[in-house]
Amino acid sequence: MTVHNLYLFDRNGVCLHYSEWHRKKQAGISKEEEYKLMKDGFLAFQTSRYKLHYYETPTGIKVVMNTDLGVGPIRDVLHHIYSALYVELVVKNPLCPLGQTVQSELFRSRLDSYIRSLPFFSARAG
Amino acid sequence: MADAVLFEFLHTEMVAELWAQDPDPDPGPGGQKMSLSVLEGMGFRVGQAMAERLPRETLAFREELDVLKFLCKDLWVAVFQKQMDSLRTNHQGTYVLQDNSFPLLIRMSSGLQYLEEAPKFLAFTCGILRGALSTLGIKSLVTASVAALPACKFQVVIQRC
Secondary structure, eight states: OOEEEEEEEOTTOOEEEEEESOOOOOOSSOHHHHHHHHHTOOSEEEOSSOEEEEEEOTTOOEEEEEEOTTOOOOHHHHHHIIIIIIIIIIITOTTSOTTSOOOOHHHHHHHHHHHHHSTTOOSSOO | OOOTHHHHHHHHHHHHHHHHHOSOOOOSHHHHHHHHHHHHHHHHHHHHHHHHHSOOSOSSOSSHHHHHHHIIIIIHHHHHSSOOSEEEEOSSSEEEEEETTOTTTTTTOSSSTTGGGGGGGTHHHHHHHHHHHHHTTOOEEEEEEOSSTTOEEEEEEEOOO
16 A cells, blocks of 8 residues: 655645655656646546545645555545644745745655655555 | 734734835845844833733742743743743853744744744844843843754843943
8 A cells, every 4th residue: 555646736726745655657748737637626536546535625725645546535634734734834834935836845854754654655665 | 812823923924024124135134134123122022011911929039040040931931832941051141042942933944944034033032032131120132043943042141231
């Protein structure tokens, strides 16, 4: 079981953050085009290869996480990413302007540690 | 009791507003002086009032060190919901107060990112310390330094007339 990648979008569709851990194939399109596809949004869906989990807040922040098929419902995980990481380390950071890609190293490293600590994240994909 | 985060947001906006209005575009230490001293002055008046308002069992502090301990415990808890992590002195009027996880810096970074911006977020607090000391009858000079976020040191030098 593993996590492939994670996107954070704001209400205007600006991609605030992107991280990947185990991504087997790169899509044959540029990153910008890929962001446009991702943000048009679902609640969750899966294909034979991966599962996409979606979480949206009343303020329009969207968390999109792609995992492999072994992962069940993870709404509380996505909520934690929003409230304990994004709100605490980005919204409350005086030096992070809202509506732009997040530059904070602290946010990136705490998010990475959190994802790696999840029970369904294993260091080896598949 | 108001949500403690309200003060943090207000402080963030004060710093941002002062920097936006600073007519001097020079980003170096000279250009920042005006805004830093305005922030410190505001903190001074807040500190003066806080020291009057905080209840304390003993009305008279027996010695200078007791006043500094009061700042590290009671004042810091009232403003930041935590105590200062360490207090050192040379017993000749200089004190170094160290906070290893200063609440106004803690969400910014854990290390060196944003280091050059950090002094802007310490000026108001230096004023709070200087103001509180002033109410308690002590004239001082307070400066702050950051080596790596979120730890910072406040240096208090007592001014003897």
